[in-house]
Every structure is written in C-alpha cells, then in structure tokens.
Amino acid sequence: MSLSSSSGTPQQGQPPTAGLLLSMLNAADTALMALDADGLIILFNHAAEKLLAYRADELCGQALPSVLLEPDLLEQERAQLAARLGRAVDAVEVFTAEVQPGRSLTREWPLRGKDGRLHTVNLSITAMVEPGAAGGYMVVMQDVTEFKRLQQLMTRQHALFANGPMVAFACHVQQPRVVVEVSPNVASILGYFPEDILLEPDWWLQHLHPDELAGLADGGWRLGQERGFTCRRYRFWHGAGHWCWLEEQVQQVAGDVVQGYWMDVSNQVEGEDRLAKIAANTPGMIYQFWSAPQGQGRFSYVSDGVLTIFGVTPAQVKQDADLVWRRVFADDQQRVREESESALRYQLPWISEFRVLLPDGRLIWVEARATPELQDDQSVRWHGLISEITQRKRTEEALRESQERLDMAMRAANIGLWDWHVALGRLDFNQQLVNMVGYDYHELHDNPGQWQALVHPDDLATVRHNIRALLKREANQYQIQYRLLRRSGEVLWILDKGQATEVDGNGNVCRIVGTVQDITTHKQAQKLLENSEAHFRMLFQNHGAVMILVDPASGVIVDANPSAERFYGYRRGELVGMPMSNINQMEEARIRGTMGVALQQAHNHFTFTHRLANGQLRTVDVHSSPVESGGRTLLFSIIHDITARRQAEEALSTLQRQLLTIIENFHGAMLLEDHNGEVVLVNQQYCQLFLPGYTPEQLQYLGRVQVAAMAARQFADPQRLLQRLEELQRSREVVLGEEWPLVDGRILERDHVPIFIEGRLRSVLWVYRDISSRKLQEESLRLLATTDALTGIANRRSFMEKLEDEFVRFQRFSNPVAVLMLDIDHFKQVNDSWGHAVGDRVLRDFAHICQQVVRKVDVLGRLGGEEFAVLLPGCGMAGALALAERLRQAVRAHRVALDAGELQVRVSIGVSCFARDQQEASVALALADQALYEAKLAGRDQVRAFDGNGQRFTAA
Structure with a gap:
C-alpha cells in the first residue's frame, strides 16, 4: 500500500x-x-x-x-x-x-x-x-484497560460477596437510580434474583418505602463522592414480604461508574432503638465515636445527655464533633488527649476526669469511660459513657481539705495516727507516728508484727488485753498509757486511743483506728512532782518561762520564779503574798471566777492584761492548772507575753479595714480572686459597672469564670474577652492598660496583676477604669494635630505622614500609587478683590468638592494656602488622570454665591506616581508639583502629568 x-x-x-x-x-x-x-x-x-x-x-x-x-x-x-x-x-x-x-x-x-x-x-x-x-x-x-479493570473488580466482588452479609451493586452517573450490576448474593440477603433486578430499570425505586421517596428517589445523592463513601439508611421492601432497613454505602469510582454496597441492618436499627430508650434513662451521655487513622473523627451515635454534659444537641455534635472538644476546659485538654492516646496504644479502657466549660459560664467536672475497638482498616470505634461528677469532686475536695486540716492539726499537736485493717492484716501509719518511734515508714508498714515488738515487755499484756476486748466487741474503744521502745533504745510514753470503726456482715471487727500522743514529757514532769518537791522546785526555778503559784482560796501569789521577777519588775519577796488583783487588771470577782474554772480544769487558758511594776500594761496568755504542793492545791500558771503579737494583729486588722475602705472608694472597678480562681473581694463599683443587680457579698466565693461570663455581657466583644481571660490565667503575666470597649460605647482600661508570695501565686487583682473622657480628649488632640482647622481635611504634617506610609507599602508590594497636586488659579485676586472671608469660603468649598469626587481610600490634604494634594492608593496614571479631570470639571462647574454676585474659580492639577527607582516619597510629590507648574504655564485650568521616572505622560 x-x-x-x-x-x-x-x-x-x-x-x-x-x-x-x-x-x-x-x-x-x-x-x-x-x-x-x-x-x-x-x-x-x-x-x-x-x-x-x-x-x-x-x-x-x-x-x-x-x-x-x-x-x-x-x-x-x-x-x-x-x-x-x-x-x-x-x-x-x-x-x-x-x-x-x-x-x-x-x-x-x-x-x-x-x-x-x-x-x-x-x-x-x-x-x-x-x-x-x-x-x-x-x-x-x-x-479496553478500564473495561478489563472493572470486569475484574466485579468478578472479585461477586466472589467476595457470594456468601457475605453485603450486596455489591453498580449504576451509571447518568442514571444513578438504575441498578446495572449486582452481586449474586442479593437473592439470599434481599430475596430477589439478579436477573429480575437488572431487567427492571425502576426496580430499586419501586421497592423504596413511600416515606423515603422525597429525599432519595432521584438517586442524585449517590453522585459527587469522589473520595470515600457516603452512607445512607432507608427502609426497603424485602422479597420475603416485609419492610427492612438497608444501609447503603456508595462511592463514585473512575469514569462514570457508581459502586455501592447494601446491608440489611434491621436488627442493628432495632438494637439502636433499644439503646436510645436505655440512654434516655441513663444519667450522662452515651456515645459511639469513630476516629480515622489520620486523626479526623465523628460521632456515629450520641444520646440526648450530651445537652446536659456539653450544652450542645446531638444533631449539632453529629455535624461537628469538635463542638464537644472545644467545651473541654483548656487546662485539661493536653492531659485528656494523652490519656486517650495511651488507652488506644495499649488497648485499655479510657478513664478520665476533666472539666467542661458550659455556654452559661458554669464549670463542671465529668468522668469519661470508653473502650477503644480497633477496626480492620486501622480506624477506631470508641464506645463510652460520660457522666457529671461535680458534686462528687466537691465532696472529695472538701474531704481532702478536711484531711489536710486534720493532718495539719495532728502535725501541730504531734499526734500519730494508725489504721489497722484486721481482715487484710495491714497496719498503716502517718508520718508523725513514724517519726515518733524513729523507724523508717516501710519498716513498720511492711511488717505489722513490728508494732508489738516496740511495746515495752511490762506493758504488752495491757495492750493485748485492750485490743482483744475490741476484737471480741466487749468494748467499742480504749484509752491506755504505755511505753514504746524507740529505735534508739529510748523509752517513749504514749497515750494510745483506739476505736473499732468497721464491722463485717458476720459481726467481726475488720478495722480499728487509733491515735498516739507523746506524753513522755508529761510523764517525766508528773514523776518529778510525785517523787520530789525538790525536782519541781528545780524545774520551777530554772525554767525560762514566767511561772507563778497562786493560792486560789486567798487569791495571793505563793511563789514566783526568777523569770517572773524579771518580767514584772518586782523582787520575789514583793511578789510572794501580793494579791493577783494588784497585777491582773480584771475585777477581783472575775479573777476569783477564772481561778475557780481553772481549779476544776474546765478551762485553763486565759488572756489577761497585767500591770508591771513600772506601770506598763502588757497583754499575756496564761495557762493555769491545779497542782499539789506542800499538802495543798495551788494554781500553777505559766505566763507568756503576747503584747507584740496582739499589737501586730490589731495593726493587721486596721490595715485590712483601711484596705477595704481604699478599695471601696477606689475610682474604678476592682476584683480580687484567690489562687483557685474564687472571688474573695469585689467593690461596689464593679457591681455597678458590670452586674447592677448584684451586691459585692453575692459575688464573693463564686468562681472567676462564672462572674466573668456574667460580666462579659456588658462588653462589645464578650467572646474575645473570655478568651483573653483564659490566656492571662495560663500566662500569669502582669498586663497593664489593656483597653476594652463596652456595648454602650464607653472605653475601659484594665490591669491584670498576679500576686506572688514566696514564688507561689496567691491571688490575682483585676482593675477596670473608665477612660472614655480621656480617649475623647486624645481623639480631639489627634484631630487638632492632624486636621486643617479651616477645611477639616488632613493638614500638611498628616498628609506627609500618610504619603511616607504608602511609599513603604509600595516598596513592599508594588501596588500602583498616584499623587495629585492642586492649586486654585488666581486665588490671590480672590483675597484682594473679595476679602479673606470670601477666600476662606472658597477654600472650604473647594475642599468639599474634592471630598465628593475622590474615593474613601484616597487622602486629601491642604499643604498650605490654596495648595492641596491628593494621595491615590491602588491607582495608576490612567486612573489618576481621569480623577484629576473630574476634579477640574467639578470645580469649574461650581459657583460661589455672594451678595454682590457669583464667583467662579478654576484649578490647575499636576499628576505623578510612585516608581521603583524613587528613593523617597517626596520625589513623586515633587514631580506632581512640576506637572502643576506646567499646567499653570499652559494657561491654568489644565491637567498635566509626569510619570514616576520624570517623563511627561499623556493619556492614550
């Protein structure tokens, strides 16, 4: 060929x-x-x-x-x-x-x-x-590449779905509701033969439930899913003669083919209905969450409890799962994320407690429990429950604080605590008791029998007898004194109080709790008193504290130690025999009454005012107890001078009152919160400014977040305010002078001052001041500094600053910028012929005409006299010339009405623009001025232009 x-x-x-x-x-x-x-x-x-x-x-x-x-x-x-x-x-x-x-x-x-x-x-x-x-x-x-690929795909699918729970099908983009291919297992799953389906174009539509027709009949929802599957559930007539629920997953693949799968999920829907009924009666939020390997996720099921827990509806959560995450308190988000990642990594249940910030500003505690289920495609399904535990957390916090106070009190009193779990054979101790006996904590904790080994052999029978009585429930508690052997070998006298606290169902004691107090010193003192008056005298005479013995019957001092002589300024001979009324400034009858109370040991701690020998008055703490001495009962009193402490307390109280007065009369709103974010102090001005319906007392002890949420309604941008408060809470930096507008137009200035003591945050002070008047004054001053007083437009200084700013932007972004120079023709003749008042009117009218012609983004300025300039950002030479011509025509058409007739003025205009080779912004202004000069030479009432390189420019 x-x-x-x-x-x-x-x-x-x-x-x-x-x-x-x-x-x-x-x-x-x-x-x-x-x-x-x-x-x-x-x-x-x-x-x-x-x-x-x-x-x-x-x-x-x-x-x-x-x-x-x-x-x-x-x-x-x-x-x-x-x-x-x-x-x-x-x-x-x-x-x-x-x-x-x-x-x-x-x-x-x-x-x-x-x-x-x-x-x-x-x-x-x-x-x-x-x-x-x-x-x-x-x-x-x-x-036939694509044909072969689809042929192989359908062959594989037919084989794959032959005995599976899903039916594979295909349709064309042009007719998405017409099934053109279906896997053979459709007969066993839906009760129809493939040939019946493929020979009837409207088969799918004819078997769709009537209630589903409006939303699904055209099949258009199957299109446009180029990546991933879209999923729908609908009711369908089963070949066996009943309605079933189908779940359809469909995806548009290469070419014009739509490929999908059907699965009969009737049992699953029934199960979900049952779950919904259960969830409606379950406190909290039941949910199922699906997360992809790449990180994105969605809620496949969520109960109505989400509205109570997170303040959003189930429909909102299904549309945007992040709505839940954004409610998690910012300080807890990192921990929650790490706990969920750890649960997924080790395939363990996820259990987490965190805070949720509700839309109304309330902060609640929730407990989340979920089980991760890894899917074949590496996605994860989480099945879980989230319930509110705010009351439980408050109870736990109260218990913790109570325990801390108890521990503090026990540390201050040096009281040990032991806890014996009889059934478990475990004996626990607090640190005070461990320190008391001189052993390591683990030596005692890991060896319950060690405690009996510490008991003095002579006292062991007594201890065992009392413990045995508790175990046999012959007694509910005991109080005994016995000796312990410290690790160093010293003998320690203790007062041990034990009590059975728990009994099991069989009536057996399963827990005993007790306290131990070191009474060694008391025992030693008691022994001294019992053994020898000389020992007591030695202690009495040599002790550094002020001590006196008083006869309660006569009310006179029987003895005083040297420390008492030094304190009161009397010799011992003067003190002995002196009535207490000479020293104590209380009435004598009341003195006798307090002695009687101390003698009966109903109360032995008093605060008095004592007069010294030099007439000085001192505030003293007196501890009085009865003692036996010389065959009679006396009051043994130990006296501590607390004058300085009382003065300090009074000074502190005075300072607090002064501080409260200053805060209450401070010209501004003040709020003080503690380190836990709880409001401890707020002045009346804060209530008047932000919460008129509240008093300072009502706001005390509320949470900062709750108070801020209520006050935010007075601000122009409440959401940004609350976000800023959270930022400052995290940063804990001092921020002074932040400005915030209110909805009524006023401007507030706010100071945020964290108060640290010894390196720890103790409180945070918020101060708000109304600076609206100052801002108005600043604006007035700014206008005076930047505005021409006669015409109200930018003055020369302001115009030149804007010219420089625009030149900087031009050098960075290269957007076109043009400059006009304008000069009123023969303006001197106006002043000479009509006077300066008319000249000022002409200038004002000229400025007004220019403002009407130029754009809002343009800058109009008066450089001096009858000389004006216009800065045109984003405008090239062609646009600038067109604007200049409109200005010239507008001025030409204007008439100034005067008593003696009409006055018409003309204007000459020079045009130039910024260029890359220019070094300064003033170059373009100078070129525009040169063009203006040429317009004047050409007969005035003209427009002339030079481009940014100094070349004459003529519009095409």
Whole structure:
C-alpha cells in the first residue's frame, strides 16, 4: 500500500490521493496503525498518538513488536507460535503469521506507551494487498484497560460477596437510580434474583418505602463522592414480604461508574432503638465515636445527655464533633488527649476526669469511660459513657481539705495516727507516728508484727488485753498509757486511743483506728512532782518561762520564779503574798471566777492584761492548772507575753479595714480572686459597672469564670474577652492598660496583676477604669494635630505622614500609587478683590468638592494656602488622570454665591506616581508639583502629568 503524498484533487470515480487519505485517517476517532509487509510501521494516526503518547514520526519505520510489546510476553508468544508452525519465527510474525487474506485477526495485547503506562488493547489486524504493490497490514486499536479493570473488580466482588452479609451493586452517573450490576448474593440477603433486578430499570425505586421517596428517589445523592463513601439508611421492601432497613454505602469510582454496597441492618436499627430508650434513662451521655487513622473523627451515635454534659444537641455534635472538644476546659485538654492516646496504644479502657466549660459560664467536672475497638482498616470505634461528677469532686475536695486540716492539726499537736485493717492484716501509719518511734515508714508498714515488738515487755499484756476486748466487741474503744521502745533504745510514753470503726456482715471487727500522743514529757514532769518537791522546785526555778503559784482560796501569789521577777519588775519577796488583783487588771470577782474554772480544769487558758511594776500594761496568755504542793492545791500558771503579737494583729486588722475602705472608694472597678480562681473581694463599683443587680457579698466565693461570663455581657466583644481571660490565667503575666470597649460605647482600661508570695501565686487583682473622657480628649488632640482647622481635611504634617506610609507599602508590594497636586488659579485676586472671608469660603468649598469626587481610600490634604494634594492608593496614571479631570470639571462647574454676585474659580492639577527607582516619597510629590507648574504655564485650568521616572505622560 502506497501512502506517498501527491498533489491534485481526486476525480469522481478515482481513488483519493495518499495525502487526502492520510488526512481522513488522522481525523478518525479510532486509533489506527498501518504496517508494511516487513512489519514496519508506516502510518500512525492522531488517535493512536493520543492512546500511546508517541508521535507518528517517532514510530514510523520501526517494527511494531520491538517498540510497543513487553519483551517477556513477546518472547513467550514467539516460542508458542514456533511450536505450532514447526519452524523458527521472528518478532513480526507473532503479529502477522496467522492473518488470513480477507479476514481480520483479533488479539488482546498489553502495549506499553511512551509515558510508561501499560494499556490493555484489542488489536484487529487485517491483511491488505494493493494491485502491483507489496502487501501490508492495517491495525485497529481499541483501549479496553478500564473495561478489563472493572470486569475484574466485579468478578472479585461477586466472589467476595457470594456468601457475605453485603450486596455489591453498580449504576451509571447518568442514571444513578438504575441498578446495572449486582452481586449474586442479593437473592439470599434481599430475596430477589439478579436477573429480575437488572431487567427492571425502576426496580430499586419501586421497592423504596413511600416515606423515603422525597429525599432519595432521584438517586442524585449517590453522585459527587469522589473520595470515600457516603452512607445512607432507608427502609426497603424485602422479597420475603416485609419492610427492612438497608444501609447503603456508595462511592463514585473512575469514569462514570457508581459502586455501592447494601446491608440489611434491621436488627442493628432495632438494637439502636433499644439503646436510645436505655440512654434516655441513663444519667450522662452515651456515645459511639469513630476516629480515622489520620486523626479526623465523628460521632456515629450520641444520646440526648450530651445537652446536659456539653450544652450542645446531638444533631449539632453529629455535624461537628469538635463542638464537644472545644467545651473541654483548656487546662485539661493536653492531659485528656494523652490519656486517650495511651488507652488506644495499649488497648485499655479510657478513664478520665476533666472539666467542661458550659455556654452559661458554669464549670463542671465529668468522668469519661470508653473502650477503644480497633477496626480492620486501622480506624477506631470508641464506645463510652460520660457522666457529671461535680458534686462528687466537691465532696472529695472538701474531704481532702478536711484531711489536710486534720493532718495539719495532728502535725501541730504531734499526734500519730494508725489504721489497722484486721481482715487484710495491714497496719498503716502517718508520718508523725513514724517519726515518733524513729523507724523508717516501710519498716513498720511492711511488717505489722513490728508494732508489738516496740511495746515495752511490762506493758504488752495491757495492750493485748485492750485490743482483744475490741476484737471480741466487749468494748467499742480504749484509752491506755504505755511505753514504746524507740529505735534508739529510748523509752517513749504514749497515750494510745483506739476505736473499732468497721464491722463485717458476720459481726467481726475488720478495722480499728487509733491515735498516739507523746506524753513522755508529761510523764517525766508528773514523776518529778510525785517523787520530789525538790525536782519541781528545780524545774520551777530554772525554767525560762514566767511561772507563778497562786493560792486560789486567798487569791495571793505563793511563789514566783526568777523569770517572773524579771518580767514584772518586782523582787520575789514583793511578789510572794501580793494579791493577783494588784497585777491582773480584771475585777477581783472575775479573777476569783477564772481561778475557780481553772481549779476544776474546765478551762485553763486565759488572756489577761497585767500591770508591771513600772506601770506598763502588757497583754499575756496564761495557762493555769491545779497542782499539789506542800499538802495543798495551788494554781500553777505559766505566763507568756503576747503584747507584740496582739499589737501586730490589731495593726493587721486596721490595715485590712483601711484596705477595704481604699478599695471601696477606689475610682474604678476592682476584683480580687484567690489562687483557685474564687472571688474573695469585689467593690461596689464593679457591681455597678458590670452586674447592677448584684451586691459585692453575692459575688464573693463564686468562681472567676462564672462572674466573668456574667460580666462579659456588658462588653462589645464578650467572646474575645473570655478568651483573653483564659490566656492571662495560663500566662500569669502582669498586663497593664489593656483597653476594652463596652456595648454602650464607653472605653475601659484594665490591669491584670498576679500576686506572688514566696514564688507561689496567691491571688490575682483585676482593675477596670473608665477612660472614655480621656480617649475623647486624645481623639480631639489627634484631630487638632492632624486636621486643617479651616477645611477639616488632613493638614500638611498628616498628609506627609500618610504619603511616607504608602511609599513603604509600595516598596513592599508594588501596588500602583498616584499623587495629585492642586492649586486654585488666581486665588490671590480672590483675597484682594473679595476679602479673606470670601477666600476662606472658597477654600472650604473647594475642599468639599474634592471630598465628593475622590474615593474613601484616597487622602486629601491642604499643604498650605490654596495648595492641596491628593494621595491615590491602588491607582495608576490612567486612573489618576481621569480623577484629576473630574476634579477640574467639578470645580469649574461650581459657583460661589455672594451678595454682590457669583464667583467662579478654576484649578490647575499636576499628576505623578510612585516608581521603583524613587528613593523617597517626596520625589513623586515633587514631580506632581512640576506637572502643576506646567499646567499653570499652559494657561491654568489644565491637567498635566509626569510619570514616576520624570517623563511627561499623556493619556492614550
């Protein structure tokens, strides 16, 4: 076949020329290729070029097999052909050996394109013979790659879904409601045969529940899902004669094919309905959350309890799962995230307690429990419950504070605590008791029998007897004194009080709790008193504290130690026999009454005012107890001078009252919160400014978050205010002078002052001041400084600042900027002929005309006298010239009405613009001024321009 080009037009009945034939083949949509008798490519049309990405000139003259076929496949085909023919064959014969004249041979071959892609191609090879010419072959190529891929996909799906719970189906984008392919297991799952479905175009629509038709009938919702599946649930008529619930997952794949899956989820829907009923009666929020490996997630189920826990509805949460996360208190978010990641990493239940900030400003505590379930696609389903535990946390906090106070009191009194869990055989101690006996905590805790080993052998029987009485429930408690042997070998006298606190169902004591107090000193003192009056006298005389013995019957001092002599300023001989009424400033009858109380040991601690020998009055603490001395009962009193402490307390009280007075009369609103965010002090001005319906007493002890949420309604941007408060809470930095506008237009200035004592945050002070008047004064001063007093537009200084600012932006972003210089023609004649009052009116009218013509973003300024300028951001030369011309025409059309007639003025205008080569902003202004000068020389009432490079510019 000859395809050599020749000129001329074919006559009727004559074959077309090769050139015309080539053009016809190139115009065909079918990929075509022609081979000569030797198998060399002699034609490759445009459709073939598009299919395999080769140009015709790259392939013509080359053998087809060596260029397009895979080498391994070619070699395999050649070996098989040689075996059939019984002789050796070359690569070309693989294509042509079995082609019969007048018949087409169809083969399916994988061809490799120039871009490396492998195409599955149907080749139709036809032998062609021209009279008087060598034979050749015409090859028609059809790309069936996508068809084969979908065919294989459906084959795999049919095999996959043959016995599975899901039915695979397919439809076309043009008719998304018509099913064109369905897997065989549809018969077992939905009760219909595939051929019944495929032969009835409206099968799916006819079996859809009537209530679902409005939203689903057109099938359009199946389209547009290029990535991932979309999922819908709807009711469908089952072949067995009942309505069922179908879950459909559908995805648009390559080409115009929509592929999906059906699953009968009737049992699951019934289960969810039951779950919903259970959830409605379960306190808290039941949910199921799905999270993808990439991190995004959604709630697949959430109960109505989400409204109580997070303040949002289930519908809102399903649309935006982050609504829940944003309610988690900012300080807890990092911990919650780490706990959930740890639970997922180790496949353990997630249990977390955290705070939630509700929309009304309340802060509640919640407990979240969930179980992660890893799916085959590495996604995770969380099944969980979130319930409110605010009251429990408050109770725990109160118990913790109570325990801390108890521990503090026990530390101050040096009281040990022990706790014996009888059933567990465990004995626990507090640190005071461990310190008391001198052992390491673990030595006692890990060895319950160690305690008996510490009891003095002579006292062990007594201890065992009392413990045994508790265990047998012969007594509920005991109080005994006995000796312990410290680790150092010293003997320690203790007062041990024990009590049975828990009994099991069989009536057996299972827990005993007790306290231990070191009474060694008391025992030693008692022994001294019992053994020898001399010992008491030695202690009495040598002790550094002030001590006196008083006879309660007569009310006189019996004895006083040297410390008492030094304190009161009397000699011992003067003190002994002195009535207490000479020293104590209380009435004598009341003195006798307090002695009687102390004598009965009903109360032994008093505060009195004592007069010294020099007349000075001192405030003293007196501890009085009865003692036996010399065969009679006396009151033994130890006296401590607390005058300085009382003065300090009074000074502190006075200072607190002064501080409260200052705060209450401070010209501004003040709020003080403690380190836990609880309001401890607020003045009346704060209530008047933010919460008119409240008193300072009502706000005390409320949470800062709650008070701020209520006060935020007075601010112009309450959400930003609350966010800023949280930022300051985290940063704990001193911030002074922040300005915040109120809804009524006033401006407040706020100070945030964290107060640290010894490196720990103790409180935070918030101060608000009304600075509206100051801001108005500042604005007035700013206007005076930047505005021309006569015309009300920018003055020279303000205009030049804006010119410099715009030049900086131009150098950074290169957006066009133009400058106009304007000068009122013959203005001196106006002043000379009509007077300066008329001249001022002309200037004001001129400025007003300019303001009406220029844009809002433009800057109009008066540089001096009758000289004005306009800065045009974002405006090129063409636009600037057009604006200048409108200004000139507007001024020309204006008439100034005067008593003696009308006055008409003209204006000359110069135009220039910023350029990259300019070093300063004033260059453009100077060029505009030069253009203005030329407009004046040209006869005034003109517009002239220079570009940014100093060249005259004329609009096209």
